[in-house]
Amino acid sequence: MAKIEVNNIYKIFGTNPEDVLQMVKDGATKEEVLEETGHTVGLDNVSISIEEGETFVCMGLSGSGKSTLIRHINRLIDPTSGDVKVDGISVMELTDNELIEFRKHKMSMVFQRFGLFPHKTVIQNVAYGLEIQGKELQERNKIAMTQIEAVGLNGFEDQYPSQLSGGMQQRVGLARALATNPGILLMDEAFSALDPLIRSDMQKQLLELQSELKKTIVFITHDLDESLKIGDHIGILNAGKLVQVGRPEEIILNPADEYVKAFVKDVNRAKVLRARTVMISPEKFNGKNVSISSSLKVHEDVYVEEFLPQVLQDRSVIIVVDKQGNTKGYITEKELAKSLSKSGQEDGHQKYT
Ligand SMILES: Nc1ncnc2c1ncn2[C@@H]1O[C@H](COP(=O)(O)OP(=O)(O)O)[C@@H](O)[C@H]1O
Numbered sequence: 001m002a003k004i005e006v007n008n009i010y011k012i013f014g015t016n017p018e019d020v021l022q023m024v025k026d027g028a029t030k031e032e033v034l035e036e037t038g039h040t041v042g043l044d045n046v047s048i049s050i051e052e053g054e055t056f057v058c059m060g061l062s063g064s065g066k067s068t069l070i071r072h073i074n075r076l077i078d079p080t081s082g083d084v085k086v087d088g089i090s091v092m093e094l095t096d097n098e099l100i101e102f103r104k105h106k107m108s109m110v111f112q113r114f115g116l117f118p119h120k121t122v123i124q125n126v127a128y129g130l131e132i133q134g135k136e137l138q139e140r141n142k143i144a145m146t147q148i149e150a151v152g153l154n155g156f157e158d159q160y161p162s163q164l165s166g167g168m169q170q171r172v173g174l175a176r177a178l179a180t181n182p183g184i185l186l187m188d189e190a191f192s193a194l195d196p197l198i199r200s201d202m203q204k205q206l207l208e209l210q211s212e213l214k215k216t217i218v219f220i221t222h223d224l225d226e227s228l229k230i231g232d233h234i235g236i237l238n239a240g241k242l243v244q245v246g247r248p249e250e251i252i253l254n255p256a257d258e259y260v261k262a263f264v265k266d267v268n269r270a271k272v273l274r275a276r277t278v279m280i281s282p283e284k285f286n287g288k289n290v291s292i293s294s295s296l297k298v299h300e301d302v303y304v305e306e307f308l309p310q311v312l313q314d315r316s317v318i319i320v321v322d323k324q325g326n327t328k329g330y331i332t333e334k335e336l337a338k339s340l341s342k343s344g345q346e347d348g349h350q351k352y353t
């Protein structure tokens with residue numbers, strides 16, 4: 001069973017969304033609907049399935065429906081039509097009290113503008129969700145301190161948000177979200193307001209935390225590089241429609257339409273593709289013409305950029321192995337050139353970077 005299931009969600013904003021629904025179901029575009037009815041299509045028949053422990057990134061241009069989608073998951077927004085299930089339970093069927101409990105315990109949200117209380121200290125901010133849960137002061141401070149340490153902010157617990165940099169404030173936001181130990185973390189453009197270097201630090205920190213915590217994370221961004229770094233799966237929204245869902249390498253190698261192509265066209269493929277994606281199977285490998293005696297062995301999960309220099313310099317064949325050291329495939333310079341070029345055809349080295 002999926003941790004989060006979004007089933008055929010339509011969300012139409014305006015005075016009479018139900019009256020407009022059929023028109024959207026019949027295939028009218030967002031522009032047509034706006035022109036003819038004055039209603040805005042937020043989401044148009046979106047279905048996704050998110051597995052426990054994965055990071056699902058939802059990407060798209062501004063206005064494509066990302067925030068609308070994530071707010072359906074904790075039911076800050078009710079769909080015009082469709083259903084959302086968390087742990088197999090429809091959030092639409094929760095009573096008011098159940099919904100309050102569900103938001104207190106099952107998930108936390110991290111916002112772009114941090115959303116910290118300015119008059120509360122760092123530790124009070126981090127402990128806030130625990131306070132809402134009714135935990136005693138001593139216990140919540142103990143848990144809050146553990147989280148503050150986990151995001152590298154010990155020593156700052158008695159400061160106020162205004163005394164901290166943007167990056168530090170967002171660490172507080174993250175610590176607060178984690179303090180209640182929710183199964184699900186909803187992050188809406190959580191790093192988008194940060195400077196590039198700080199942002200990349202936060203991405204690294206999130207990946208490190210996630211490798212231990214294995215939360216189910218729904219992460220929203222309009223930035224392709226960020227999605228590729230963070231996402232186990234990426235869903236791409238355009239004008240309320242989900243146009244593609246896939247692993248980072250699938251999105252890069254097979255963009256579904258022109259919109260996705262425009263996103264991926266300048267991406268450095270060597271940073272995204274892994275050995276296992278670009279290798280050829282032992283059956284297909286014609287090793288007669290090449291010497292593999294001095295070959296480099298790499299694990300199948302390693303990114304191409306790590307062995308690319310060696311292939312270019314020495315024209316070596318790379319042997320791809322699994323954890324046990326068994327050979328899974330081979331990578332030759334020729335095959336690599338094919339995978340790294342945008343068209344999928346062999347061409348020049350200038351496309352490597
Ligand atoms: N409360 C609302 N009322 C009317 N239109 C809305 C509302 N919220 C979002 N929209 C519209 O729905 C579409 C999707 O918005 P949003 O989910 O905020 O996009 P994103 O987060 O991808 O930038 C946009 O066209 C936006 O104008």
Ligand SMILES: [Mg+2]
Pocket residue numbers: 066067068189
């Ligand atoms: Mg948004």
